[in-house]
Every structure is written in structure tokens, then in C-alpha cells.
Amino acid sequence: MGLFDDVLNAGESLFKNEDALEYEFLPKLLPYREREQKELARLIAPLLEGRNGRNALIHGAPGIGKTAAARFVLRDLEERTDDVEVCYVNCWQANTTYKVLLELCELLGFKFTQNKNSQELIKVIASMVNKKSAVIVFDEIDKAEEFDFLYSLLEELFKKSIIVITNYKSWLIELDERIKSRLTPELIEFKQYNDKETRGILEQRSEYAFITGVWEPKAFDLVVEKAAGAKDIRTGLYVMRQATLKAEDAASQKVTAEHVNAALGNMDEFTIKSSEDLTEEERFIYDVIKQHDGKKIGELYNLYKKEGGKVSYKTFQRKLAALDEGKFVTLERKKGEGGNTTIVNKKITDF
Ligand SMILES: Nc1ncnc2c1ncn2[C@@H]1O[C@H](COP(=O)(O)OP(=O)(O)O)[C@@H](O)[C@H]1O
Numbered sequence: 641m642g643l644f645d646d647v648l649n650a651g652e653s654l655f656k657n658e659d660a661l662e663y664e665f666l667p668k669l670l671p672y673r674e675r676e677q678k679e680l681a682r683l684i685a686p687l688l689e690g691r692n693g694r695n696a697l698i699h700g701a702p703g704i705g706k707t708a709a710a711r712f713v714l715r716d717l718e719e720r721t722d723d724v725e726v727c728y729v730n731c732w733q734a735n736t737t738y739k740v741l742l743e744l745c746e747l748l749g750f751k752f753t754q755n756k757n758s759q760e761l762i763k764v765i766a767s768m769v770n771k772k773s774a775v776i777v778f779d780e781i782d783k784a785e786e787f788d789f790l791y792s793l794l795e796e797l798f799k800k801s802i803i804v805i806t807n808y809k810s811w812l813i814e815l816d817e818r819i820k821s822r823l824t825p826e827l828i829e830f831k832q833y834n835d836k837e838t839r840g841i842l843e844q845r846s847e848y849a850f851i852t853g854v855w856e857p858k859a860f861d862l863v864v865e866k867a868a869g870a871k872d873i874r875t876g877l878y879v880m881r882q883a884t885l886k887a888e889d890a891a892s893q894k895v896t897a898e899h900v901n902a903a904l905g906n907m908d909e910f911t912i913k914s915s916e917d918l919t920e921e922e923r924f925i926y927d928v929i930k931q932h933d934g935k936k937i938g939e940l941y942n943l944y945k946k947e948g949g950k951v952s953y954k955t956f957q958r959k960l961a962a963l964d965e966g967k968f969v970t971l972e973r974k975k976g977e978g979g980n981t982t983i984v985n986k987k988i989t990d991f
Pocket residue numbers: 662663664665666667669670671672673701702703704705706707708709841844873874877
């Protein structure tokens with residue numbers, strides 16, 4: 641017996657398929673989002689008849705199925721036809737025009753991108769897509785640092801649907817007019833799930849992930865309660881995994897409320913969301929807010945500067961608005977003696 645035999649899980653794993661708890665895992669069915677998927681499909685459908693498609697802006701809070709719904713529609717489309725190129729780009733990773741165009745070339749199967757500039761790449765993409773048509777999804781579009789690629793694609797591609805996804809609807813307002821007037825997207829709003837829907841989704845996922853019966857009903861109720869409180873499905877997925885790991889560590893055959901509470905002890909909402917949803921600057925600002933809760937916006941800006949913050953007051957305000965829409969802070973308007981002022985409060989679900 642070696643060292644690893646001692647530390648390897650002595651009992652059976654409680655997981656049937658741990659990967660099913662990954663945020664990217666795509667289940668076979670996506671309940672409660674039928675309307676949104678249909679709307680999206682309706683905008684893309686003209687491409688199947690050789691006509692031009694329409695563009696869309698999908699918006700709504702984090703962790704409520706925007707990415708999943710878009711990927712579902714793309715999967716359906718790919719299964720149905722080879723006549724439409726299907727590209728999904730995450731602008732968190734591909735955040736400049738050059739990177740986006742490189743990624744599109746790769747997705748389209750064009751390999752000779754070396755030494756080509758953006759201008760040349762866009763020509764390649766157009767020549768490939770314009771033989772057919774294309775649906776291109778830009779997820780987390782607000783994370784991109786430039787948007788020239790949108791302009792180029794809107795100009796150079798004949799038949800296409802361009803779908804952009806964002807947590808912040810305000811992204812569109814700030815978009816360059818010459819791009820906005822060409823994009824003119826249909827807005828598809830994703831509303832938050834209610835408690836029952838949250839439970840349904842987590843039940844479905846736990847069927848994929850766990851051996852039947854290992855979750856005590858009370859423990860599962862607690863997970864649903866936390867996920868519903870955070871209004872973010874990812875909270876539920878995260879807590880389910882951590883609680884099950886705790887149970888396995890304790891060689892328990894069941895996941896109990898105790899394991900869930902132990903898992904909750906190690907986390908805040910930030911653990912779950914921050915890496916994905918916030919840029920470095922936003923995270924920095926958020927850290928300042930965490931230390932100075934309930935300050936006026938101007939005071940907060942001074943504190944931010946003192947800590948080494950660099951962005952202008954205007955940008956700072958914009959970042960706060962984004963954090964507000966992302967549900968990290970709440971902005972409270974107050975009438976004061978010297979006119980109106982805004983108070984910034986951190987918003988963290990109590991775990
Ligand atoms: N209606 C649903 N049915 C099943 N799983 C869902 C549903 N909505 C969201 N999820 C799951 O919740 C997690 C968060 O969804 P995601 O699409 O990443 O959110 P968003 O893009 O809005 O931030 C993903 O793992 C996703 O599979």
C-alpha cells in the first residue's frame with residue numbers, strides 16, 4: 641500500500657459526474673428559458689432561408705442563463721444545417737479587435753493567420769462567411785476594450801446575425817453611434833428566476849452530478865435558499881460542490897445541512913462572481929467600497945484616489961453604475977442640503 645492508497649477516498653464518491661457542476665456544462669434541457677430561446681431563434685431564422693438575419697442584445701443579471709440559452713440555440717442551429725457558420729466568442733478572453741478576429745479565423749478553420757493584420761483578417765473572414773451566412777455571438781461584450789471589429793463585421797458580412805450578450809444594458813448607450821446605427825439590435829431581456837425555477841434548475845443539475853439519494857432534503861433546501869437569495873444559479877452549483885467535498889472529507893455517505901453550512905462558511909458572493917464578472921479595475925473599486933460602506937460618491941472617489949486609483953471621476957461613476965447593474969453595490973439617491981447626492985452601499989448576500 642502506498643501513500644496515495646491511504647489518502648485516496650476510502651469510500652465511494654458521492655459524485656456521479658462532478659463535471660456537471662461546472663458553470664459551462666450544458667444540460668440536455670434548458671427549462672424556463674423557452675421564450676428567450678425562441679426569440680433568438682426567430683431573429684436568426686431568416687438565414688436558413690437565404691435572407692439576412694437580425695441582430696440581438698441579450699441582457700440581464702449574472703448567473704441567470706444568458707450564456708446557456710445562447711449556446712443552446714447555437715447547438716440547435718449547428719445540428720440543423722451546415723449552411724450557416726456558427727461562432728461563439730467570449731470577449732473576456734478575446735478583448736481587442738485583433739484578438740477577436742484571430743479567434744473568428746480559428747473558429748472558421750482558417751490557419752494561416754501569422755503576419756496578418758486586422759485589416760487582412762477581416763477580409764479572410766468576409767470571404768469565408770460570404771459564401772454562406774453566419775451567426776456570431778459575442779458574450780460578455782462589455783469586457784471588450786474596443787469595438788472596431790463590430791463595425792467591420794457589420795460592414796463586410798452580407799448575411800449574418802450578430803448577437804451580443806452583456807450584464808449591463810447601459811453598454812449599448814455608450815456604444816459609438818456609427819456602430820449602434822448599424823447594429824440596431826433587438827433587445828432580449830433575461831429576468832431573474834423565482835425560487836421555484838431556481839429549485840427546478842438545481843434539481844436537474846443534481847441529477848446529473850450526484851448519486852441518487854446522497855443529498856438530505858434539508859441540505860438541498862438550504863442550497864436552494866442560498867441560490868435564490870443570491871439570485872444566481874452559480875451560487876447553488878458552487879455550494880453543492882463544496883458541501884459534497886466536505887461530506888466526502890468526513891467520509892459521510894450523505895450530504896447534510898451541516899456540510900452545507902460548513903461550505904457556506906468559506907465563501908462570500910464575491911468568491912463566486914468576481915473572477916468572471918468584474919474587470920480588475922471594477923474589482924479594485926469594489927474593494928474600496930467594501931472597506932468604506934455607505935459613503936457619498938464624491939467621498940468614495942477621494943478614497944479611491946488615495947488608494948492609488950487612476951480613472952477619472954466620470955469613468956468612476958460609470959464603473960459604479962456597472963457594479964450597480966451587476967448587483968454588487970446599490971446606489972441610493974438622497975436629497976441633501978447641497979442638492980442631490982448618491983450614497984454607495986455594498987451589496988453582499990448574507991450567507
Ligand atoms: N434554465 C436553466 N436550466 C438549466 N440550467 C441553467 C438554466 N439557467 C442557468 N443555468 C445554469 O446556471 C449557470 C449560470 O448560467 P449562465 O448561462 O452561465 O448565466 P449568465 O450567462 O446569465 O451569467 C450555468 O451553469 C447554466 O448552465
